[in-house]
Amino acid sequence: MRLAPMASVTNAPFRLIARECGSGRVTSEEIDARALLYDNAHTRALARYLPEERPIAMQLLGSDPDVLAEAARRLEAVGADVVDLNMGCPVSKIVAKGQGAALMRDPAAAALIFRFMRKALRVPLTVKIRGGWDERSLNAVEIARIAESEGVDGITVHPRTRSQQFTGRAPWEVIAAVVGAVRIPVTGNGDVRSRADAEAMRRATGCADVMVGRGALGAPWTVAPAAPTREERARVIRRHCQLIAGLLDERQALLQLRKHLAWYLGALPLAARTRAAMFQAPDAAAIQAIFWERWEVGPALL
Numbered sequence: 100m101r102l103a104p105m106a107s108v109t110n111a112p113f114r115l116i117a118r119e120c121g122s123g124r125v126t127s128e129e130i131d132a133r134a135l136l137y138d139n140a141h142t143r144a145l146a147r148y149l150p151e152e153r154p155i156a157m158q159l160l161g162s163d164p165d166v167l168a169e170a171a172r173r174l175e176a177v178g179a180d181v182v183d184l185n186m187g188c189p190v191s192k193i194v195a196k197g198q199g200a201a202l203m204r205d206p207a208a209a210a211l212i213f214r215f216m217r218k219a220l221r222v223p224l225t226v227k228i229r230g231g232w233d234e235r236s237l238n239a240v241e242i243a244r245i246a247e248s249e250g251v252d253g254i255t256v257h258p259r260t261r262s263q264q265f266t267g268r269a270p271w272e273v274i275a276a277v278v279g280a281v282r283i284p285v286t287g288n289g290d291v292r293s294r295a296d297a298e299a300m301r302r303a304t305g306c307a308d309v310m311v312g313r314g315a316l317g318a319p320w321t322v323a324p325a326a327p328t329r330e331e332r333a334r335v336i337r338r339h340c341q342l343i344a345g346l347l348d349e350r351q352a353l354l355q356l357r358k359h360l361a362w363y364l365g366a367l368p369l370a371a372r373t374r375a376a377m378f379q380a381p382d383a384a385a386i387q388a389i390f391w392e393r394w395e396v397g398p399a400l401l
């Protein structure tokens with residue numbers, strides 16, 4: 100099982116936590132290829148990682164084959180073990196630029212991108228695709244075959260279409276169809292929230308590995324071989340807080356602490372009230388104090 104890439108979430112602290120919980124290769128947040136070439140400071144930060152996270156895939160967003168190939172080379176130069184191409188991002192301002200899921204609409208353009216990126220890299224190239232653009236253009240199998248024939252080394256399938264965004268059920272049969280169509284490893288993704296779900300996905304689709312996205316928010320131990328005790332979960336959360344405080348600047352640290360601790364509260368009783376208090380707390384110490392006070396009460400008493 101592996102942690103899925105999530106923009107503004109899967110930064111170095113969370114990726115390392117996921118690795119320590121047992122995740123296989125982690126993936127960076129999506130990185131804009133053109134901004135990387137312009138040496139944009141924010142984009143450069145997205146490509147930073149800790150040696151203990153490796154192996155790490157770094158994911159590129161883009162649409163121009165030359166720009167993507169050059170950006171892929173740069174990522175390899177900073178230590179990416181794998182470069183991944185994002186063909187799934189559904190966000191309007193991204194697809195309006197022909198990037199992310201928009202690449203699913205133009206198989207010929209996608210083929211050229213695969214070819215240029217593959218030629219630029221020595222490390223493996225993988226792609227992360229959706230089922231298709233919409234219900235009338237379910238072309239994951241076609242794109243996967245093209246990817247394989249252009250030398251792409253692995254494919255992740257999130258089988259919803261772009262127009263489905265994150266709604267409805269993830270149709271796992273699309274993953275099975277891709278597994279049946281290519282020989283390169285296929286990773287299944289979509290609606291996995293537990294190890295049992297991951298096993299069910301493997302059985303239903305024959306996929307080689309499973310990626311977990313939203314199921315790991317507030318629960319990075321979803322990827323662990325065994326369910327953790329409450330004490331083990333508390334240890335993971337403490338370590339995550341330390342990594343956030345130690346690795347991020349003060350502003351980012353506050354944002355990330357609020358976000359992740361709110362997820363760790365999950366469905367605990369009074370979680371909404373505690374979340375509101377954390378969002379008003381002035382600094383990292385105060386946010387953590389509110390969280391641990393609530394955590395210590397535990398689910399049983401309320």
Ligand SMILES: Cc1cc2nc3c(=O)[nH]c(=O)nc-3n(C[C@H](O)[C@H](O)[C@H](O)COP(=O)(O)O)c2cc1C
Pocket residue numbers: 103104105106107108128129158185187188227257288289290291310311312313314
């Ligand atoms: C907040 C958020 C950010 C995401 N960012 C990315 C991204 O940067 N790159 C990417 O390929 N997918 C991204 N995704 C999609 C996930 O990797 C995954 O494909 C999707 O959430 C479905 O899996 P799940 O049902 O396990 O969440 C994002 C999803 C969420 C919820």
